Amino acid sequence: MRFTRGIIALVITAGVCWRFPLFHVVTRKTATAENAATTFNARQFAETFWTKQLPASLDKTVKAAVLLSAIQSDVATAKRNFSRSVGLSEGYFYFVSGTGRVVAVLDDEISLAVTAGSTNAEVSLQTGLIFGNTLRDGTGLLNASDYPNSQDFNDIAAALNHIVETRVLPKLRGQAKVGANISFVGCTEVDDESADLKPLKVVPIQTEAE
Amino acid sequence: MNANARELFKKLQPLIALAVMVIALALLSDKFLTFANQRNILLQISVNLCLSIGMTLIILTGGIDLSVGAMLGLAGAVAAGLLKSGFVLKAFGVVLQFTPFGAVVAGILVGLALGGFNGLAITKFKLPPFVATLGMLSIARGLTMLWTGGFPVTDLGPKFGFIGAGVLLSVPMAVWISAVLVVIFYFISRRTVLGRYIYAVGGSEKAAAFSGINVNRVKFWVYALGGALAAVAGLIVTARLDAADPKAGLGYELDSIAAVVIGGTSLSGGRGSILGTVLGCLIIGVLNNGLFLLDVSPFWQQVVKGLVILAAVAADKLGARQE
Numbered sequence: 215m216r217f218t219r220g221i222i223a224l225v226i227t228a229g230v231c232w233r234f235p236l237f238h239v240v241t242r243k244t245a246t247a248e249n250a251a252t253t254f255n256a257r258q259f260a261e262t263f264w265t266k267q268l269p270a271s272l273d274k275t276v277k278a279a280v281l282l283s284a285i286q287s288d289v290a291t292a293k294r295n296f297s298r299s300v301g302l303s304e305g306y307f308y309f310v311s312g313t314g315r316v317v318a319v320l321d322d323e324i325s326l327a328v329t330a331g332s333t334n335a336e337v338s339l340q341t342g343l344i345f346g347n348t349l350r351d352g353t354g355l356l357n358a359s360d361y362p363n364s365q366d367f368n369d370i371a372a373a374l375n376h377i378v379e380t381r382v383l384p385k386l387r388g389q390a391k392v393g394a395n396i397s398f399v400g401c402t403e404v405d406d407e408s409a410d411l412k413p414l415k416v417v418p419i420q421t422e423a424e
Numbered sequence: 425m426n427a428n429a430r431e432l433f434k435k436l437q438p439l440i441a442l443a444v445m446v447i448a449l450a451l452l453s454d455k456f457l458t459f460a461n462q463r464n465i466l467l468q469i470s471v472n473l474c475l476s477i478g479m480t481l482i483i484l485t486g487g488i489d490l491s492v493g494a495m496l497g498l499a500g501a502v503a504a505g506l507l508k509s510g511f512v513l514k515a516f517g518v519v520l521q522f523t524p525f526g527a528v529v530a531g532i533l534v535g536l537a538l539g540g541f542n543g544l545a546i547t548k549f550k551l552p553p554f555v556a557t558l559g560m561l562s563i564a565r566g567l568t569m570l571w572t573g574g575f576p577v578t579d580l581g582p583k584f585g586f587i588g589a590g591v592l593l594s595v596p597m598a599v600w601i602s603a604v605l606v607v608i609f610y611f612i613s614r615r616t617v618l619g620r621y622i623y624a625v626g627g628s629e630k631a632a633a634f635s636g637i638n639v640n641r642v643k644f645w646v647y648a649l650g651g652a653l654a655a656v657a658g659l660i661v662t663a664r665l666d667a668a669d670p671k672a673g674l675g676y677e678l679d680s681i682a683a684v685v686i687g688g689t690s691l692s693g694g695r696g697s698i699l700g701t702v703l704g705c706l707i708i709g710v711l712n713n714g715l716f717l718l719d720v721s722p723f724w725q726q727v728v729k730g731l732v733i734l735a736a737v738a739a740d741k742l743g744a745r746q747e
Contacts, residue, residue, distance in 0.1 A: 236526030237510070245510060245519035254579075363666065365578040 254361075256369030263356070263370075264377050271355055272399050272420065278312030278328045278337055285411055297404070298354045300347075305405040307352035310416060312337065313397040313424065316390055324390045325413065326398075338413040339398060339421070341383050341390075344375040348417045352401025382418050389423035397422045437739065438687055438703040442710065449714040456717055463596070469709035470598040471496075473702065474657035475680040476687075477609045478539075478650030480701045483684050484613075484626045485646050486693030487546065487553035492654040492680055493673035494564035495538045499655035501568045503531030504577040504668030507584055524584040532655045538564060539651015543644035561677075568670050578667040588664025598660045605653065610698045622646060626693030682729065683708050686736040707732075 240248070276296045284292035297306040314326030317335050322342025325335030350356055350371040361367040389396060400416040449456040475492045482489045507527040510519040522530065538560060545556035590597040613619040621642045624632040633639050657676075662668045687704025689696025711732065715725045 234525045235523055236529055237506075237520040237522045239518050240510075240521055242512065242517055242519055245512075245521060248521075249509070363578045365576065365667070 254366040254369070256366065256373045257376075260370055260373035260377060264374065267355055268353065268419065271353060272311070274354075275309045275311035275399055278310050278314070278414065278416075279330075281308060281310055282329060282336055282414070289407055289411070293404075298352075300351045300358065305403055307348065307354075308402045308404070308414070309353050310402055310414065311397070311399040313395060316392050316394045316396060319390045319392060323415075324386065324396070326396060335413045337398075338415050339386065339396075339400065339418050340415060341387055341418075344378050344383075344417055346375075346403065347371040348401045348403040349374040349378060349419065352403060352417070353419075378417060378419065382421060386418060386421045389421065395424040397424060435688070438700055438707060441686075442703055442707050445707065445710050445714065449710065449717070453714070453717040456714065461713065461717075465706075465709045465713050466599045467596045468712070469705045470596070470602040471657045471660055472676070472679050472683055472708065473602040473705045474605060474653050474660065475676060476683040476701045476705055477605055477698060478653035479677075479680045479684045480687070480689055480696060480698055481609070481613065481622055481646045482553075482650050483681075483689050483691060484622050484693055484696055485643055486626045486629070487643065487647070488681070488691075489539075489542065489557045489647065489650050490554065490677050491538070491542065491557040491560035491564055492650065492657075493676035494561045494568070495535050495651050495654040496658035496661065496673035496676060497668075497670065498538065498564045498568045498571070498658070499531040499535045500658035500662035500672055501572050501577060501668040501670060502534045503527040503584075503659055504580055504662050505571055506530050507580055508577050524581070527584065528587070528659055531659050532652050535651040535653070535655025535658070536648050537651070539654070540644065540648040542651065543647035546647065547640035547643050572668065572670045574670055576667045576669050580663070580666055580668075585663050585666050588660045588662070589666070598664065601656065601660065605656065606698060606702055613698050618642065618645065623694055626695075628694070679708060682733045682736075685733060685740065688740075690740055691737065 281292060281296055284295065293306060297308055299306040312326075312328045314328035314337055316324060317327050317333060318325040322340065324339045324341055326337040326339065327333055328336050347368075350367075356367075356370065358364070358367050361370075386396075398416065398418050399420040400418040402410070402414050402416045404410040446456075455461055475496065479489060479492060504527070506520075506522040507524060510521040512519050542553075542557050542560050545551045545559070546553050549556075551559075586597060587601070588598055592600055613622065621632070621637050624635070624637055625639050625642050629639055632642075654673075658673065661672050665672075683704035684696070684701050685691060685704070686707050687696065687700035687702070689700060689704075708729070711729065712725065715728060720728070
């Protein structure tokens with residue numbers, strides 16, 4: 215009786231597994247190819263963004279001197295006119311450009327004076343390791359809701375940070391000498407207005423020594 | 425109050441508590457009785473209900489399982505990993521690409537195996553349930569981290585996601601799943617031989633053994649079923665988030681034990697029911713929801729929940745002493 219019941223259970227299980235297979239067997243090569251085709255490639259996406267989409271938008275920045283002047287007059291108005299924010303976050307971003315004279319070169323930042331006659335550090339170009347979403351969110355070109363999950367969107371931020379660390383910062387460090395003039399385009403994130411606005415902490419996207 | 429009335433009052437205690445809470449919250453918050461909020465409460469308790477059904481069976485035998493949250497996490501992670509990346513058989517140069525159905529089956533089998541391991545540790549090696557399942561908590565958490573590398577496994581697809589986020593006849597799938605499990609396990613506990621054995625073992629292990637019940641086998645299967653139910657909860661959580669979070673299920677065992685105790689199941693075993701646990705889950709769900717609607721600080725929510733658990737256990741002990 216027990217043997218018969220066992221056989222019946224086995225037949226039912228086999229029937230269910232035949233109708234609803236548990237898995238498909240594929241070669242590793244096929245699996246890798248299928249995986250690559252369906253997996254979001256953040257590095258590739260960041261590369262296309264960096265070389266095609268971003269250069270076309272570099273003229274949509276606010277000039278650093280204009281922004282600093284606006285901030286000095288009224289932080290709230292400057293924020294309303296020039297910043298962008300993501301979702302419900304209280305932090306906000308500026309997509310900023312300008313030219314400034316190097317007043318100091320530190321381990322992980324280069325300080326620039328950008329307004330006429332100023333000798334103070336008004337903009338600080340970040341040259342250390344780049345963390346966070348400043349680049350991804352600061353340009354306003356990428357929208358979180360365009361991506362199926364937050365992991366992919368976060369991977370884009372990491373890939374963009376990596377591009378800056380490997381392509382922009384080595385050149386910038388080579389150009390940075392006190393007294394030199396440097397033009398830049400970059401993004402800045404403001405979480406704490408008292409700390410992040412004086413000076414403006416800018417993650418550079420493009421720099422040029424003049 | 426005579427003995428019958430006292431017994432009836434004791435049985436109705438969770439229901440009375442729930443009714444009082446519902447009336448109070450309906451008066452205090454105009455959002456509480458809305459359809460969307462009621463649906464939300466059911467959705468939120470569905471995971472705890474899956475865990476608590478298994479926990480009820482375990483506590484009925486006089487045991488306890490502290491590893492259900494960790495087993496939930498591991499089962500969800502295994503299912504997500506198999507669905508996303510398959511299982512590589514290096515020696516044969518092939519990959520087993522799991523279907524959503526296959527991933528679900530694998531997840532449940534993982535839960536069954538882990539629960540079975542708990543059962544073996546308790547019955548064969550005579551470890552106290554508290555210690556055995558505490559060990560499993562650590563083992564399952566470690567295995568989850570090893571399997572996922574500490575990162576979430578995301579993007580599992582709409583078919584798998586239907587388990588947690590799908591809707592059938594305007595009711596979330598997670599609620600359907602937990603409701604079906606309640607019916608099945610209510611039937612098992614009340615109408616099958618295994619169910620009667622579970623109550624007998626919890627009432628008195630010695631008496632159960634003398635009357636010919638294989639106590640170890642009953643305990644083994646109760647822990648194995650607890651693991652399988654934790655796995656179902658893990659699949660719901662993973663599907664609902666469309667991601668397996670390596671830290672999923674952290675602290676869920678406490679909510680589960682609380683629901684069982686509040687529902688009237690005695691921590692010393694032998695007394696309680698699946699329906700009581702359903703009420704316990706509803707009480708915890710309504711309590712969480714109500715405190716949230718009333719804008720009570722999450723820190724105070726923890727304090728209130730702890731006090732409710734203490735009150736439930738104290739009432740149980742007081743009742744036992746009176747008897």
